[in-house]
Amino acid sequence: MTDVGNVQAGAVGTPPVTVRPPQVVPLKGLPIVAAVVAFVIAAIAGNWLWALTFCHVAGGALWTAIDLFVGLVVGPIIARLSLPARAEFAARFMPKMVLLMPTLVLMTLAAGFQLALTLGNLSTASPNHGWLVASYCVVGVMAVIALGVLEPANIAVLFEMRKPEPDGAVIARLMRRFVVTAGVTGVMQVATLIIMTRVATQ
């Protein structure tokens, strides 16, 4: 019988696998997050055009690419894995996502809003105004899904896996939620790509 931190799998003849996430939030990553946040604050405070553009483009590219890759490539693969394999993947993958994604989202949105203001794209007279409002709506839907559904499921999985006897049914339910919501946000990122390339070429 395979188990991941005692997750019962029912597979016969495979060696036991015991993987528990050492930390829910990887503490070693916090200084990097703090540095990124400080950089974004400095960029906004100084209206530093290059830094705002860098934060928005680099953060947005990573956010979009990771969402698309996780939602449309990794998610369907996870959905077909055995429960122990899903649990082992989650134990290594989700702690990183807990730090990475909120940081990228904060970096992209904060810098993007300031950049749009600085470049005059927020003005109703700008041809980009309508596209930007559309992007707010797309981001708003993604934010509610990510903050209200996906992130709580991520963190609950990590806490479940740190128990002496994790409940496989709980992990399976939460991972299903993760896979579905990651897919939805991945598809919505296609809309973001269309909107942002329109904004850049108007």
Next chain:
Amino acid sequence: MSAGPAATAPPAISRRFPPVAELATVSLALVVVGGILMASYAPRRPPLGVPTALAVAGAVLLLAGGYLTARARPLAWDRFFLVFRWALLAYVISAGMIAFAFVKDHVRGAPLALVLVLLVIYALDVPLVIAFTVARYSSPAGHA
């Protein structure tokens, strides 16, 4: 549902809980819509009627979620507060950064006050959803 400390709780997956996460998520959606409405007028002064109504509705749902959480039995309160306080720290920083951007961009008076109210609701909604989701699947102290 109530049980004495010595009772054995049913498996976490089959325990029934009030819809706290759902209420807080709808509250979050309302404040996000309010924020989008206000941001869509930037840098002009936005009309405040609809965003105010959304903020009030969001606050009511948040309070309802808090009330139902306080009545939820059995709940792993130690786990709930552990997660809530760290998530609160993270989302206060996030909300503070958004508030900083609005202040920096010379948003003042009633629009700023409304943005701050929306951000307070946001900074409480997300920790509540995360902490409740973790606690509902955790074993309460005194239960198996």
